[in-house]
Amino acid sequence: MNEIQYIGETLWPGRLGHFLIITGFVAALGSTVAYYLAEKERDKTNSNWLNTANWTFTIHGISIIGLMGIIFYVMLNRMYEYAYAFNHVSDDLPFKYMFSAFWEGQEGSFLLWIFWHIILGWILIWKAGEWKPAVMTFLSLIQVWLTSMILGTYLPFGNGESRIGINPTVLLREVQDAPIFANAEYLELISGSGLNILLQNYWMTIHPPTTFLGFAACAIPFCYALAALWRQDYRGWLKPGLKWGLFASFTLGTGILMGSAWAYEALTFGGYWAWDPVENMSLVPWLIMVAGVHTNLIARSTGHSIRATMIFYILTFCLVVYSTYLVRSGILEDTSVHAFTEMGLENQLVFFILFFLILGLVMFFRRYNSIPTPQKEEDWNSREFWMFVGAMVIVIGSALITWSTSLPVTNAIMQFFDPFYASRVIEDPISHYNRHQLWVGMLMAFLTGISIYMRYRGANWEHYKKKFFSQTGVALLLTAVLTWATIQWIQVVAWQYILLIFAALFAFIVNLDHVLFRIKGNLKASGSAMAHIGFAMMIIGIMASGINKTYISSNVFAQSGLLEGMEDEDLLSNIVLIKGEPIFMRGYIATYVGDRFDGPERSFDIEFTRIDEDGREVETFMLSPNVIYDKQFTKIEAANPDIRRQPVIDIFTRIARLPAQQIDLESAREVEDSLKFETYYMSLGDTTFTSKHFVVLEEIHHSILHPEREQGSQEDLALSLKLKVHSLDSDSAYTIVPGISLRGSFVFRYPEQIDPFNLRVQLSDTLIEDLFHSEIALDYSTFLVERGETFEFGGYDIKFVDVNQDPWHPSYEPQTDDIALSAILEVTNRLSSAQYRTEPLYLIRDTRQTNYKTMIPEAGLHFRFTRIDPNTGQMTFKVAEQPMKVENLPVQIAENVPRTDFIVLEAIRFEGLNFFWVGSSLMMLGLLFAMIVRIRSKM
């Protein structure tokens, strides 16, 4: 086959991008070697390696940032010849989501991670001082591995499928095999698939960068620990290690919290944490990092726990990579809602983890015995003892989470050895994790409290112990009182939960006491207490919102179907709201008031009225969850909840389902096809019976009266029937105006649906044919008349009473610059003296004359106002007589039509959720404070 010369492709960004990837990779390798040599020659004054290494690292950085620039360029210009642009942007993607689209894909998020390492690396080059060459050796080594993830080089051996990394600048036709690429002008035909609508959210812009900054920051204490082992300088690194540890805890923690907030605000599962594997595996590195920060503090103050700090920092980084592996390898597909699918990077990621885990552990254990520990062991009455116990609790808790989360990995390993091994799975993840994390949280909270009252090294214990016991006693007493009050509010029964609340409140009181009375509000020293108070509040928030989470949208009177057991009652979370019909549900009356469109966004206004126990209305508020359709309104793409946030109570609502007709075109068509219309021939004034209803034809109009008629549309012909539909079973009746019209050569139908009757009415197409024929067949007579004159037509006297300057006609939509007039005609039947009034309309729009006819259906008269003579002031009217067909009009009626006027709603009431948000934010603030204070302090 000949090579195809493709037209319209821009190839230079791909070539430049590939060059930058190679440069970035080689420079990372080079800087690793150079920093290594610089460290080796640290004592030589004339060594130039450090300078070389800094430059090489900078070249690495510039290459990667340049590469990111190229990818942005390709995406911004919608160059769909590039796979990354094709997969992540589309023609209509707004600029504000360009960043989200950038890190939506695996390659982009790897680049984001590499980017942060570069920034942190530059900060280290600037600030790290004498630790620079050793620390940067390891950071550069990490960069080598990470950059290899975007290398996209195929290995020369194996089946030709094995490759290193995925190149983000590869062309679409190089990775996808499709017949369209036989066309040299394929680019004209394709369009990007765009950013997943669920990710078109401002959180997607800020959550990934923050989380990746956190991940990147976790590497720095790791590098310091390895540097310390290499140099056998076990104390000098503790100070910078602590600063970076605090920085990592702050950034990663904030990133995780943003994810929670996003989940609560924008996703539809109704919560902030679901123990999803992906969530867990970002939490675990953070927990170990926090444990490391605590042991680091101990090491700084007492010299104990240096080993533990090192091992924790090593573990943190390896867990970050492990987390990446779990998320990106596709192994979690069955158990997680937000894992990437397989991209062939699994093996490479496994080597990545093993490399650094083995490197770290080998270095650690080779030096194990030379790491100093104080001769005297920690006393049980010292702060460091209990802090260390706390750190161990965190690590054990993390180990339990990791073990459970790694179940898919153990399954895969077991199946490797035994193909018949049945995969194990957690049956109910939330209760499973809660079961062990309950105890971990309890111990952590308690230790957070008790260790504050201790002193480092148990200093002056004999003197101090009296104070310690009295303080603790008072705190315990206060805690008991507060626990009692909290239980009254939250309504807890399980003793384990009560114990957890007790522990959290103890931590709260002790730390508050510490801030208020010990350090007397000195902000500089309050970082840790702030974080601990936050932690305690967070637990209270978790307990309150978890225990008091109620589905208020459950209707206890609904058909229970298969259910006998009470336990499932809480699960029944959905309720049907019919437009305009208030429904009572667990303390609230909800009314679906109506819906409105804003572009593709359709919001549903639901009015809630809270009812107290005596049945009185307490308050009324409105919530508007929405759904988002795609651009062509062919289907719903996403649903967004709406939340009423109040200090204590949150009400969360989401649209669980809409009537089938409104979900997508296909369902709408299915419903349409399933309807069984029957044709009834109706005459004016007649009553027709269907199987469940009777219908009266009350009026015939020659215009469209249907409310959904587009503004400004001009029908050539139109017919509406005013029908009154009665139910056979009840007294209720509805008036509807189904219509049909002709515009040019198109027939427009205006069917009417009566949802409470499950009934749909439409007019038969043959009506328009009849009408069309009759208009042609009309034989108009022309009259020139002046104002006030009367003329004769058939058996009628027609008086031209006046001209109406402000005319109205059902088919006429006024526009500015229109010259529109109507003639007021009074028509009298000479025989019966019956009088009618009609106003045919004359219009000049854009120098064109037109007119809108009117009819007097009862008289069968048709009027047109066709001309005004500006010189004489005479008006021209055309009148024709044609008795209107008022008998045997075909009307099509379908019964048992599915309703379209309801929504399926899920509404959840959370209590005390703000304790969680305030507490967790306070925790982050505490970490930030501690970090700033440490960075500023000279010691």
Add this chain to the structure above:
Amino acid sequence: MKKIHLVAGLLLAGAVVLLVISSSDLGTYYTFAEAELLEDDRNVKIIGLLSKDKEMIYRPEIDPNRFTFYMTDEAGEERMVVLLSEKPQDFEMSEQLVLTGRFRDGVFVAREMLMKCPSKYQDEEIFVRSEI
């Protein structure tokens, strides 16, 4: 022995106890036949494929928390399933289903469902620019 080792030992023992207790939360994926034979009220997980040719019924106006469809489990058995929830968006597109629930009166009643939908990364189709 150091005190810290004693505490560490206690904590580890505690962790082991928790691990043992919570290991009862672990199960294997069941098939319909196995799940039907269970005598307790335990919820189990079943993996399977949606039977796309069979009837799916969701009538919110009658019961918004009842959606019935047919699924074929890994043993190839096709059974009717009741999901105690709404019919999820894009359900017809699902490739694989993981149900959590139990048998009641001969019908598998699922309280939770995880759907695996074809990812756009695997989509071999090239979107052709639409006319609009």
